[in-house]
Amino acid sequence: MSTAQDGGLVLITDVVNQVVDTLNDSFDGHYTHSDAMVTPASNLKFGDYQCNAAMKLAKPLKMKPRDVASILVTELNAKMAGEFEELEIAGPGFINMKLQRSYLERAVQTMAADSERLGIPKSPNPKKIVVDFSSPNIAKEMHVGHLRSTIIGDTLANLLTFKGHSVLRLNHVGDWGTQFGMLVEHLKDEFPAALTGDENVDLGNLVILYKAAKKRFDDDDDFKVRAREGVVRLQSGDEESLAAWRCLCATSRKEYAKIYDLLSIENLEERGESFYNDMLKGVVEDLEEQGLAKKSEGAMAVFLDGYANKDGTPLPLLVKKSDGGFNYATTDLAAITQRTQQEKADRVLYVTDSGQAQHFKMVFEAAKLAGMLNDGVSLEHVPFGLVQGEDGKKFATRSGDTVKLMDLLQESIRIATNDVGGREVEGWQDGQELPEEFKRTAKIVGISAVKYADLSMNRESNYKFSYGRMLSLQGNTAPYMLYARARICSIVKKASGLEGVAEGSMIWPEPAPVLLGEETEIELARQLAKFGDVLYDVEEELYPNRLCDYLFETSQKFSAFYESCSVIKAETEELKASRLTLAVTTAKVLTKGLGLLGIEVVDRL
Structure with a gap:
């Protein structure tokens, strides 16, 4: 190990692997990196890490587990001297490892000393990673269901970029298909200017437009025929139809941009279904040539082993409909x-709801069977559950409509504005305009709470959506995290004589010897040193909540430290500088961690 905080788990695992590689050649190529079996200790009394490799390696090495553990301990002590206290072999061969003070x-x-990376190096094996997330539908408003995909995908992309990977953020929007025949034909009647190629034509409220087109489609048989014929014209490249389609896409794009701006979503490249349209025929032909796609009731489908309908019949993966679509x-x-x-791409992540799990499992399997993947490519569905109302039912408005994402975000900002105004502005009343500084704070708090x-x-x-719970200053919430960091900023300013520093211009003092x-100092330091472990875990397993849990625990350990160890009134100047460095490092970890979650911080709350 070294003091670069790329994660003790990674470094210890590498050392264990090096040791095992030298022990014996009896693995015959079956030994894998995971055989190191290094994990965070389940209980602090066992140390910081546990290595269970001896248990797994004993049989192929034809040795007793404790004998294997003894060899590992000897080598670990030699290679990682000065970093662990005396390693302990427990039970039949577990190795307990505790970091030295x-x-x-x-x-x-x-x-x-490293505000940008906190000593965490980039991945030694950078990959090209595609993250497919958000994915709204053209001519429809983004709703609460798009929230999870958007912010989970953004967080994963942020973290993977920080770890040094080349990340392509893709927005796979629904901008093609049969519904566009209906929409385009409606535009021809109601907004003929959309056919001129001018994408700035005002189409008004797209939701109202979509509902009107859908009503005509359902009620008017002649219009239904026109709409179906319109699909053919659109897909065959009819210029008028394409012009109307581009106008629809441009209008939707402007509306999505408002939400992405509010959520601070950046560098999201739109690449909708239409982008792949010219490739679809070739995909089906290739599947047919390989004997994977077969005719089924006039359609073309791939039948995969192990997938069946409820009645036991084979479940088809449809790749071409009976009408040729x-x-x-x-x-x-x-x-x-x-x-x-x-x-x-080496790794492709699909951030969509859990309901699409089977679809992606079948698509990934079909892709592998068809030889569409290069060696070593990983396709991963990143599923998420539903957002529910506080009653545990579908999260909806009182009228039963799906909650619009923009309305949800604005309501959170409104509540945060009332809270900030009531606490910070003397005589402030609901509805009054806040001073700019507090208006910015209220917006950050409102958006951060939702995220x-x-x-x-x-x-x-699944989780229950509650404005009251998410905007609380108590518990594992954004306001609590923002307040914890702001509190540290206040402490650092007082200890450094920087109380007059303007908001957003925080100056961190130079680090001192720690x-x-x-005990609370040691526990806080131990927590901070494991930041790299947590980032590595999220990088591999793709669960952002583990980063949230770590940040919350870090804030709590800082509170325990501050309650028992005075920073400003420390016994010596050296101890004051040391504790100030602990406080600064905590603030930097919170800043970086929240930033990876897409959350902006404030110096005062």
Whole structure:
């Protein structure tokens, strides 16, 4: 190990692997990196890490587990001297590992000196990673269901970029298909200016337009025929139809941009279903030539082993409809081909709801069978659960409509504005305009509350949406996290004589040698030193809530430290500088961690 905080788990695992590689050649190629079996200790009494490799390696090495553990301990002590206290072999061969106090002191000082990366190096094996997230539909408003995909995807993209990977953020919008025949034909009647090629034509409220077109489609048989014929014209490249379609897309794009701006979503490249349209025919032909796609009731489908309908009949993965049109699966297969063969992606993440799990499982399997993947490419569905109302039912308005995402965000800002105004502005009343400084704070708190409430949950779980809970200053919430950091800023300003520094212009003092004596100091330092472990875990497993849990625990450990260890009135100047460095490092960890979650911080709250 070193004081670069790329995660003790990674470094210890590498050392264990090196040791095992030298022990014996009896693995015959079956030994894998995971055989190191290094994990965070389940209980602090066992240390910081546990290594269970001896248990797994004993049989192939034809040795007793404790004998294997003894060899590992000897080598670990030699290679990682000065970083662990005496390693302990427990039970049949578990190795308990506890970081030395001197290591923690050096680690915190290194982190404090590096505001940008906190001593965390980039991945030694950078990959090209595609993150497919958000994915709204043209001519429809973004709703609460798009919230989870957007902020989970953004967080993962942020973290993977920080770790040094080349990340392509893709917005796979629904901008093609049968509904566009209906919309385009309606535009021809109601907004003929949309056919001129001018994408700035005011189409008014797209939701109202969509509902009107859908009503005509349902009620008017002649219009229904026109709409179906319109699909053919659109897909065949009719210029008038394409012009109307582009106008629809441009109008929708402007509306999405308002939400992305509010959520601070950046560098999201739109690449909708239409992008892959010219590839679909080739995908189906390739599947047919390989004997994977077969005719079924006039359609073309891939039948995969192990997938069946409720009645036991084979479940088809439709790639071509009986009318000659294509399906979502066809587009997704074309996208896989493009992303892996042209973009050269090593890892592709699909951030969508859990209800699409089977679809993606079948698509990924079909892609592998068809040879669409380069060696080593990983396709991963990143599923998430539903957002529910406080009653545990579908999250909806009182009238039963789906909650619009913009309305949800604005309501959170409104509540935060009332709270900030009531606390910070004397005589302020609901509805009054806030001074700019507090208006900015209210917006950050309101948006952060929504984001953090979502990200702090295990993404695969459903969760109940509650403004009261997510905007609370108590518990694992964004306001609590923002307040914890702002409190540290206040402490640092007082201790450094910088109380007059303007909001947003925080100046961190230079790091000093860290001297750990009190138990709460040691515990805080130990927590800070494991930041790299947490980022590595999220990088691999893709659960943002683990980062949230870490940040919350870090804030709590800082509170315990501050309550028992005075910073400003420390016994000596050296101890004051040390504790100030601990406070600064904590603030920097919170700043970086919240930033990876897409959350802006404030110096005062």
